[in-house]
Amino acid sequence: MSKDTFDAEAFMEATAAAMxxxxxxxxxxxVLDNLIRSRQIALAVLDFPLPDTIEPASVFKP
Known part of the structure; x- marks a missing residue:
């Protein structure tokens, strides 16, 4: 799914039916507002550049 084509209503209906x-x-x-905002947050996280050499932390310490 491209960033430009997201039908929140169709996603909501399909997900609700599947569940x-x-x-x-x-x-x-x-629910639609929440889906749209959640997607915006996810896109911002996914767009954050990381080098290919980075590895996940073995233990999370806040």
Whole structure:
């Protein structure tokens, strides 16, 4: 899926169907907003350049 072609409503409907989940009509606008924002955050993370030599940390220490 390219960055320019994301149908949040179709994704919501397909995902809900796959999970056998019913989303009440009054909640659909909120779910769509959340999907769109989550995608924007994910794209920002994925666009962050990392060198090919970097490796994941073996243990997470906050």
């Amino acid at each position: 056998n989940l019913t989303i009440a009509p009054e909640w659909k606008p909120n």
